[in-house]
Amino acid sequence: MVTFDREGVEADVREGGPDQVLVNLRDVAIPDSLNQVYDVTDFATPITRITPRTNQGDAQLAIATQGAYAMISSQSGRTLTVEVQPASQEAQSSQATGERFTGERLSLNFQDIEVRSVLATLAEFTGLNLVASDSVTGRVTLNLNDVPWDQALALILQSQGLSSREQGNVIVVAPASELADLERQELEARNQLETLSPLVTEFIEIKYARAEDLAQLLRGGEGDGFGLLTERGRVSIDNRTNTLLVQDTADQVRDIVRTIDRLDVAVRQVQIEARIVIARDTASRELGINWGMSSTRGFQEGGGWHVRSTRYQPEWH
Secondary structure: OEEOOOOOOOEEEEEEEOOEEEEEEOOOOOOHHHOOOEEOHHHOOOEEEEEEEEEOOEEEEEEEEOOOEEEEEEEEOOEEEEEEEEHHHHHHHHHHOOOOOOOOEEEEEEEEEEHHHHHHHHHHHHOOEEEEOOOOOOEEEEEEEEEEHHHHHHHHHHHHOEEEEEEOOEEEEEEHHHHHHHHHHHHHHHHHHHHHOOEEEEEEEOOOOOHHHHHHHHHOOOOOOOOOOOOOOEEEEEOOOOEEEEEEEHHHHHHHHHHHHHHOOOOOOOOOOOOOOOOOOOOOEEEEEEEEEEEOEOOEOOOOEEEEEEEEEEEEO
16 A cells, blocks of 8 residues: 555556566655665565665556465555455455355456446446446556456455445445445335334234244244334234234235244144053953763663763853
């Protein structure tokens, strides 16, 4: 980062070779206290050395680099910023911030080009609908080789203090403060709409869950501050029919009904069935044949024997 004593300094940032970036400053003098070679190897960046030079009223910063890198520069007011990142660090920084760049790769090499023109180039390359606010100004120098287009966009926005938001299939680019004001205005408009919208009443019959539990969820639990009702919304319970009586705006009631449909489902249960058999040690079973004999001698000559049997029926106790 270079700070000048005035605005409007002409700065030209370009590659001077495979391992060098040159920053040419027109009509600029370098103070004697800063006119020395700076060894910045210990900073663990692609920049190893910065050498100031003066030539006929102009100044130059020769930046020695090593390894593959991506370079972007921007100028705003009295400040010139030159950002150099190693290719490996780009991936690490995106992982650390939770960002994942998956866009098609491209290379950009522009010298002192308007930011709006770069955004138009990205929109044409990606086929996206990109809208830039009137507040987007400034110029930038780019030297990006084989980087995802969404990472290139992020670097450009970061260097210019810009931000973006998606609205459907359109990307809106504006200063971060302007987008923050826009989001705040939209939030205030939604809150005002909720205040003015008429209330509707809905009877929701609960089939499986307890109406009391779902009512507690709608109100926001026990002090956790998160509920599904608006400030004007109310919910009542009919324990006899396990029914909720919800009163809120129409949009909010629709959201509540969808949420309850997801929660009011049958819970899988495991049925355990037991059968008890009582056995007594006095139970017995009797089954058999009783053989008996009788003599008929005296009634028939020659006599004889008759055999009879008495069969007992089985008896269960």
